[in-house]
Amino acid sequence: MRRGIRLVIFLSAAIVTGAACAENGGGNAEVFAKLPQSVGNIAFTPDNQLIFSHHPFFSPDVRVARLTSPTTFEPFPNAEWNTPRKGTDQYLDNVLGLRSDESGVVWIIDMGFRTQITPKLVGWNTRTNRLERIHYMPEPVTVKGSQPQDIVIDQKNRKFYIADENIGPGGDGSHAAIIVIDMDTGAARRVLDGDRSTVPENVPITVDGNDLTVPGKDGKPSLIKVGCDGITMDARSEWVYFAPLSGRSLYRIKATDLGNEKLPAEELSARVERYSDKPNNGGLSIDYAGNIYLTAVETKSIGIIGADRKFRTYLSDPDMVWPDGITASPEGYMYVSASQVSAAAMFHGGKAENKTPYLIYRFKPIAAGYISR
Template identity: 45%
Template structure:
């Protein structure tokens, strides 16, 4: 793997407005031989990525060193799935560093059929901070805890679980007690819409074990907090709407399901997307899968393309870094064996990028 700083041209799509205020081109930070999942950058500048489970990586999480070397994170022992220790990392996608230097890893446990969990590693003390398990009824049959948003203002974490159909939901974790709750299950704001993802004109399909071919419909996946931790923004991956709800309402255990649902607001249009991130001025960055682009929803709630490139092949996730850049990864997920009848059609390298955002963001998100 190499670290690079090559610029990529900005390409305009005639059918979609492109924001005029792009401040920098897309830069290639690193080329990887294995597909990343999600990314976070710590306050000390370490780049940490999960490795995407659909490519069956040997490690779950790695640190991308400046030299280009990939080091198991936090170390090799924690990435040993054969150890038999339930706390060890099995299948991590969601990952986020907090201002205290802890890296929160969301382990869905799907490869080892383990109970999903949150693992927090203190990078400054180089030690385990805590493990929080997410057993039933917090998770359900088909749960795929995917991404997370860390709220240290109120000491909570919010998790997206795009479980199939009307089982999709959010999970609210109280870090003070370790108690978790499943909320908004089956709500319109978390359930996939009947919309088809096509990339380069090719519809995304999946072959089931019985040989039937289906078009995936994935529920809540994009999830992010605003700079004040006042609002949580989220929506189904396969969906055309972005929603938001006050974090105070998510934390209110007295609200009935219908009352909480009534407080969810439709915020804006969005494309089919994976990860999102929000800067301190409220601009929402979007991984636009079909357009091979990074887009943005600005303060007027309009979606616009920000930057596009053929190298943005399945842009998956973002993180703001301490250097003022917004980091992003592209992992060619549409070419994974799961979507190609068992054939891995991806071609390395896979990329870590960075670009100057429209406004500063919170490091790690």
């Protein structure tokens, strides 16, 4: 029996006990998987294979995995690609963001700074079980502190759009940006670097009454501020939506403008539109009706922004600690990880509050979504 078929079978019966209840949005979420390590982002292939990153915040040995049951996984695409080694960069070093396209190619963002290799976008073809292509992101496409970590696949305009939140080593979010890669040529550009729409706002990230801080340059606690994080695109490939995690604004720009190499930086910035209010949020996804789903990291909830451009809570659960990656699946659900990043020791005086199991939830969106954004 083919791996994808096996996964479809267990998906139909994999719901683990427990359900999240909606506070004021009408949605309900079920705990789908309970895993031994923190889950970052999630991708679905067209034949329903669930691929996910182990959150790099916790320095996992297996960077990317394939779910094999509600409690188990195996390295993806294999153990070799999850093993750093000298003399090559043909491995996955430091991964958070990934998505599958409609052809079954899983595109994986390797941030590269764990073993100091050039950041890259790795495409692995799940139908042939072979490397499809690597797109590199050297300087100046990436900069000091780059942390490219979420992606949209735009087949219509033949582009990848990658959010770089700029909080990697040496970064403080002030040079957050979007990276645009041409699918056909591999040419990559850094746009909206330091723009008002990509850099973090000066607002705290507060979870359970605790403002998250990191050591500042003077050694004193400093509020952690995260730049451009979530990114998604509508069904017609017209508008790209994005936002800094630390901030109260969701922005959008036309995909044709984002991909236009001839637009000067100032004019590109002028074409960015503030779309709506939002809370501090991580991942973004969208359904065919244009509803935008946000992982609200402070409130253990999923929010939604509809056609009225107003944010509301769709569902929440007390165990959905730091909801991170969110994506649609072929069978009509959306899936979201609870990474527990905010429970880590560095945010609690050296005493870790994160604990197993780490959860993946699923819920029914208002309308179906699609796997590539």
